[in-house]
Amino acid sequence: MLYRLVLCVFLSFLASFSMAEQMSAEDEKKLAKTVVELERSVAVLQLSTASLGDYQSLATKIAHVNALEYRVNFLGNLTFLLFMSLVVFFFKLRHQQKRLLALEQREIEKSNQQESKDVK
Structure with missing residues (x-):
């Protein structure tokens, strides 16, 4: 019984860890996309104010x-x-x-x- 409990805790730990990894990877992708869009917007703004x-x-x-x-x-x-x-x-x-x-x-x-x- 104790082995089953330890196995369940271990598997739940692995599942939560992999879910956390997926969430952080998605957040990094969104952040990178936002940074690229901001840099592009800044470049467009600089060109529009150029003489x-x-x-x-x-x-x-x-x-x-x-x-x-x-x-x-x-x-x-x-x-x-x-x-x-x-x-x-x-x-x-x-x-x-x-x-x-x-x-x-x-x-x-x-x-x-x-x-x-x-x-x-």
Whole structure:
């Protein structure tokens, strides 16, 4: 009987704990949504009270950011191409080393055969 009572208390504790977790997760989602809506409202309010000079400076800053984005994209592409050329270079170098090793092996075998013929 005592085991059943302990089991019931344990299960009720788990059920209440999981319900509390669900409630807090829903509250966090609502709070995050409210914060996003408030930030958007503040941004709209700031833009509605902005002057022509503010819009012009904002356009200048956006153009500057776009130019920086193009530079970053170019440098990223250049870095990628350099990396790929290094990869290709190392594969070619490895292939060349294998060919050189095979050629050296053939030369060694020929010299060994030549020496064995000379000994006879």
